[in-house]
Amino acid sequence: MGELAADKHVKYIISVEKKKDSFESVVMEHLRLNGAYWGLTTLDILGKLDAVDEEDVISWILKCQDESGGFAGNIGHDPHVLYTLSAVQVLALFDKLDILDADKVSNYVAGLQNGDGSFSGDIWGEVDTRFSYIAICCLSILQRLDKINVDKAVEYIVSCKNLDGGFGCTPGGESHSGQIFCCVGALAIAGALHHVDKDLLGWWLCERQVKSGGLNGRPEKLPDVCYSWWVLSSLIMIDRVHWINKDKLVKFILDCQDMENGGISDRPDDAVDVFHTYFGVAGLSLLEYPGLKPIDPAYALPVDVVNRIFFSKK
Numbered sequence: 427m428g429e430l431a432a433d434k435h436v437k438y439i440i441s442v443e444k445k446k447d448s449f450e451s452v453v454m455e456h457l458r459l460n461g462a463y464w465g466l467t468t469l470d471i472l473g474k475l476d477a478v479d480e481e482d483v484i485s486w487i488l489k490c491q492d493e494s495g496g497f498a499g500n501i502g503h504d505p506h507v508l509y510t511l512s513a514v515q516v517l518a519l520f521d522k523l524d525i526l527d528a529d530k531v532s533n534y535v536a537g538l539q540n541g542d543g544s545f546s547g548d549i550w551g552e553v554d555t556r557f558s559y560i561a562i563c564c565l566s567i568l569q570r571l572d573k574i575n576v577d578k579a580v581e582y583i584v585s586c587k588n589l590d591g592g593f594g595c596t597p598g599g600e601s602h603s604g605q606i607f608c609c610v611g612a613l614a615i616a617g618a619l620h621h622v623d624k625d626l627l628g629w630w631l632c633e634r635q636v637k638s639g640g641l642n643g644r645p646e647k648l649p650d651v652c653y654s655w656w657v658l659s660s661l662i663m664i665d666r667v668h669w670i671n672k673d674k675l676v677k678f679i680l681d682c683q684d685m686e687n688g689g690i691s692d693r694p695d696d697a698v699d700v701f702h703t704y705f706g707v708a709g710l711s712l713l714e715y716p717g718l719k720p721i722d723p724a725y726a727l728p729v730d731v732v733n734r735i736f737f738s739k740k
């Protein structure tokens with residue numbers, strides 16, 4: 427697959443957005459707000475965010491907000507930090523953060539911090555370093571990090587660091603590339619990356635590259651396009667991205683495209699989905715593939731969107 431079939435991927439994303447009753451839409455129904463973030467961020471990286479009706483998307487997202495201030499994965503579902511971050515990220519893409527009651531949303535997220543600094547995902551209390559990242563990223567975008575105890579949050583994440591330099595979902599949890607992204611991303615946003623042993627972790631991460639050029643999530647596992655984000659963004663944040671073969675990774679991602687109908691799959695010849703289309707395009711953006719907008723490895727948003735949040739005159 428010589429090059430990125432950008433226009434095919436734009437058509438694919440838009441077709442999924444439109445098809446409400448497809449198998450994929452039903453299966454992902456509870457994740458629909460995440461799906462909106464994946465699809466719309468892909469369009470923005472490809473320079474085609476204007477291909478969707480902004481008002482339609484924004485009015486639908488606001489219908490997912492719960493009275494608690496948190497957002498649910500779809501209208502009428504229960505709120506969770508997972509979907510609250512996606513809602514905030516999508517509004518940031520459209521430069522519409524000001525329509526939110528930032529205090530209400532941030533009170534919901536801040537209210538999920540536990541005494542030990544960790545975060546629960548929702549009122550049912552499940553604790554996981556995924557939720558630490560989501561809380562810190564969301565509150566940072568809303569410029570409300572002062573509502574939580576950042577030092578305790580950092581302390582908890584560091585308590586999840588393993589002897590191999592990686593991180594797990596809770597203290598003593600096995601190192602996994604997804605959890606590593608969450609912990610490194612949270613530490614990067616909190617300005618606490620000095621807690622990471624960059625050479626030790628960089629070595630564990632670069633070992634994720636297999637001979638096909640793809641990256642896997644743990645030793646001995648198969649490569650998967652979405653790890654082009656979890657592993658690569660972590661390597662970039664700790665300045666060790668030169669330890670992998672970028673050209674071979676680009677080729678692996680391009681080989682996972684459906685050149686006929688658009689979309690990117692987890693590995694060559696598998697079925698495409700919006701999730702892997704996003705992480706493939708985002709991975710290519712991190713690899714500076716020509717014609718793609720650069721994406722911020724910690725915020726998982728286009729760099730121009732991040733700059734607008736923090737440096738725009740209000």
Ligand SMILES: CN(C(=O)[C@H](Cc1cnc[nH]1)NC(=O)OCc1ccccc1)[C@@H](Cc1ccccc1)C(=O)N[C@@H](Cc1ccc(O)cc1)C(=O)NO
Pocket residue numbers: 457460508556603604605608650652656692701
């Ligand atoms: C819930 N989820 C996952 O568990 C995916 C499944 C998968 C995709 N490729 C291989 N497995 N796994 C995943 O996102 O793993 C990365 C990760 C693991 C732990 C922490 C953070 C990231 C995917 C959705 C999905 C389900 C099934 C097939 C494709 C996508 C997902 O929503 N991931 C979230 C992160 C996440 C990950 C795991 C969770 O339990 C919850 C959320 C995300 O990327 N948000 O932007």
Ligand SMILES: [Zn+2]
Pocket residue numbers: 650651652653692702
């Ligand atoms: Zn995957």
